[in-house]
Amino acid sequence: MxxxxxxxxxxxxxxxxxxxxxxxxxxxxxxxxxxxxxxxxxxxxxxxxxxxxxxxxxxxxxxxxxxxxxxxxxxxxxxxxxxxxxxxxxxxxxxxxxxxxxxxxxxxxxxxxxxxxxxxxxxxxxxxxxxxxxxxxxxxxxxxxxxxxxxxxxxxxxxxxxxxxxxxxxxxxxxxxxxxxxxxxxxxxxxxxxxxxxxxxxxxxxxxxxxxxxxxxxxxxxxxxxxxxxxxxxxxxxNRMNLIMKKVTSWAAIIAVPTAITGFFGQNLQFVGFGTVWGSYLSVGLIVVVGGMLYASFKRRDWL
Structure with missing residues (x-):
């Protein structure tokens, strides 16, 4: 240096x-x-x-x-x-x-x-x-x-x-x-x-x-x-959270239908078909039909 x-x-x-x-x-x-x-x-x-x-x-x-x-x-x-x-x-x-x-x-x-x-x-x-x-x-x-x-x-x-x-x-x-x-x-x-x-x-x-x-x-x-x-x-x-909330809400609505119907038929009332076999079929049919209608409606709206 x-x-x-x-x-x-x-x-x-x-x-x-x-x-x-x-x-x-x-x-x-x-x-x-x-x-x-x-x-x-x-x-x-x-x-x-x-x-x-x-x-x-x-x-x-x-x-x-x-x-x-x-x-x-x-x-x-x-x-x-x-x-x-x-x-x-x-x-x-x-x-x-x-x-x-x-x-x-x-x-x-x-x-x-x-x-x-x-x-x-x-x-x-x-x-x-x-x-x-x-x-x-x-x-x-x-x-x-x-x-x-x-x-x-x-x-x-x-x-x-x-x-x-x-x-x-x-x-x-x-x-x-x-x-x-x-x-x-x-x-x-x-x-x-x-x-x-x-x-x-x-x-x-x-x-x-x-x-x-x-x-x-x-x-x-x-x-x-x-x-x-x-x-x-x-x-x-x-957006994903909103989609999840829509799906959860839709399923909750579908589950509420059979809950309401079975709860109604479970009361001590003389409803149509009370005490008969076809009355049970009627309640089950209502659950299936209404639940299917809700599912189809939600699916068409892309909520499911």
Missing amino acids: AEISDYLQEPDATVWADFTAPTATDLAIIEEELGLHHLAVEDAVHEHQRPKLDRYDSHLFLSAYAVDLDAVTHALTKVEVKAFITPRAVVTVHPEAFDMGTVVQRWDSNPDLAQHGAAFLLWGLLDVIVDGHFATVQDLDGEIESYEDLLFDEKNHGTEIQRNSFELRKNLVALRRAVLPMREVVNTLMRRDIELMDHDMMPYFQDVYDHVLRATEWTESLRDLVATILDTNLAIQG
């Missing part, structure tokens, strides 16, 4: 340094070599920074979050990635959970842009992070579509849909906190008054900005869609 300033004396040299979960002591040498502001170094060491781009006299400080959605548990993980950007050097700071190899592959797959130095390195880092945001939003959209199919399934999935929708809303809120501030971060980088950036890289940062906007708009629409799914699920449950 003490040789970085020597490399920077070469006119065509660009330096990249990578730190994994460093302490303030670990960054002390790089702070001295690149003249980093001590407040930026403190932000790099402390966790839970908001996504931002701070401007200092000699460098920029970037804080962003890489996100990933587990395909099995559907849990959303956020990894904090930070970077110091000078005109000819980039220093990345991240925990072990972040795969820096993906960023290196992005750099290696675009060797024609390496001539732009630090701006090229920063673009590769942001491009990987924003692509992760976009892929995560796409995965969440796929989950929501599967829950939409469950809404109109004949089997009742009310509790499952409510629980999964709640988890989806939590993931979308966490994702929104990582994606939404990136608009301001990338937009600030594209400003002409930032002399640290190579202006030939502006079209590439504009492409990243477009992806940020798409991911942000998609996240907002998914939040509305999850709320719609919850409302639809409650409406369907209410």
Whole structure:
């Protein structure tokens, strides 16, 4: 690390340094070599920074979050990635959970842009992070579509849909906190008054900005869609409850007919057919006929 300033004396040299979960002591040498502001170094060491781009006299400080959605548990993980950007050097700071190899592959797959130095390195880092945001939003959209199919399934999935929708809303809120501030971060980088950036890289940062906007708009629409799914699920449950109540009421009406008839014939009254066999047949016939009429009437009205 003490040789970085020597490399920077070469006119065509660009330096990249990578730190994994460093302490303030670990960054002390790089702070001295690149003249980093001590407040930026403190932000790099402390966790839970908001996504931002701070401007200092000699460098920029970037804080962003890489996100990933587990395909099995559907849990959303956020990894904090930070970077110091000078005109000819980039220093990345991240925990072990972040795969820096993906960023290196992005750099290696675009060797024609390496001539732009630090701006090229920063673009590769942001491009990987924003692509992760976009892929995560796409995965969440796929989950929501599967829950939409469950809404109109004949089997009742009310509790499952409510629980999964709640988890989806939590993931979308966490994702929104990582994606939404990136608009301001990338937009600030594209400003002409930032002399640290190579202006030939502006079209590439504009492409990243477009992806940020798409991911942000998609996240907002998914939040509305999850709320719609919850409302639809409650409406369907209410309709099913009304249908069940209609069926129960219809069966209660049918059962009330034989109860009324047998109760009437069970009284000590000289009714028609009292004490005769055909009187019993008459009571049974009334039960069957009236009950059948009620059943046919309810069935025609789709109450049964």
